[in-house]
Amino acid sequence: xxxxxxxxxxxxxxxxxxxxxxxxxxxxxxxxxxxxxxxxxxxxxxxxxxxxxxxxxxxxxxxxxxxxxxxxxxxxxxxxxxxxxxxxxxxxxxxxxxxxxxxxxxxxxxxxxxx
Amino acid sequence: xxxxxxxxxxxxxxxxxxxxxxxxxxxxxxxxxxxxxxxxxxxxxxxxxxxxxxxxxxxxxxxxxxxxxxxxxxxxxxxxxxxxxxxxxxxxxxxxxxxxxxxxxxxxxxx
Numbered sequence: 001x002x003x004x005x006x007x008x009x010x011x012x013x014x015x016x017x018x019x020x021x022x023x024x025x026x027x028x029x030x031x032x033x034x035x036x037x038x039x040x041x042x043x044x045x046x047x048x049x050x051x052x053x054x055x056x057x058x059x060x061x062x063x064x065x066x067x068x069x070x071x072x073x074x075x076x077x078x079x080x081x082x083x084x085x086x087x088x089x090x091x092x093x094x095x096x097x098x099x100x101x102x103x104x105x106x107x108x109x110x111x112x113x114x115x
Numbered sequence: 116x117x118x119x120x121x122x123x124x125x126x127x128x129x130x131x132x133x134x135x136x137x138x139x140x141x142x143x144x145x146x147x148x149x150x151x152x153x154x155x156x157x158x159x160x161x162x163x164x165x166x167x168x169x170x171x172x173x174x175x176x177x178x179x180x181x182x183x184x185x186x187x188x189x190x191x192x193x194x195x196x197x198x199x200x201x202x203x204x205x206x207x208x209x210x211x212x213x214x215x216x217x218x219x220x221x222x223x224x225x226x
Contacts, residue, residue, distance in 0.1 A: 043217030099210035100146045105157030
């Protein structure tokens with residue numbers, strides 16, 4: 001039972017354009033959502049997060065949108081840069097982010113930025 | 116180094132062998148997690164420690180998997196009688212307050 005789903009295994013975007021990565025979840029108990037970026041042979045690194053009490057969180061080129069009624073979130077990267085090429089994981093947890101909650105991850109989307 | 120380190124980075128085991136994977140968390144981090152990432156999948160939760168106490172081991176797939184953190188710092192994930200389905204990258208993460216940091220993982224291949 002995949003509680004967090006990333007239905008696009010891969011995405012290619014031209015440098016300078018917007019990258020939109022999507023994530024859906026089924027567990028209505030999830031109330032904190034995170035995006036991680038992963039390069040080959042490295043561990044995931046935290047990118048941006050959002051609490052269920054918000055519908056948008058922005059950090060520089062990265063914005064995460066949350067639609068609770070649709071159980072859907074998306075990550076927007078604009079403008080996209082070659083260094084953004086990586087695998088992106090959506091993750092969710094139950095409970096506020098105190099750092100001790102287990103995360104449920106999606107299967108990832110491989111983003112390739114075309115120069 | 117300042118990050119989470121894991122050793123070995125790569126491990127090849129014959130089916131039936133026991134393996135031990137080590138995680139050195141960031142100094143002072145109270146929380147420590149182990150995740151298993153199979154090929155083409157996202158990381159899946161295995162177990163969680165708060166200091167030396169193992170508070171959640173609900174994700175351990177079988178009794179062949181055992182984790183410990185005896186002094187509340189370094190942690191070891193042990194897999195007994197490895198099977199081919201145990202082949203995966205094993206990730207360790209540590210956190211202090213809301214900031215989680217993952218190590219680079221140990222890639223385990225069981226032949």
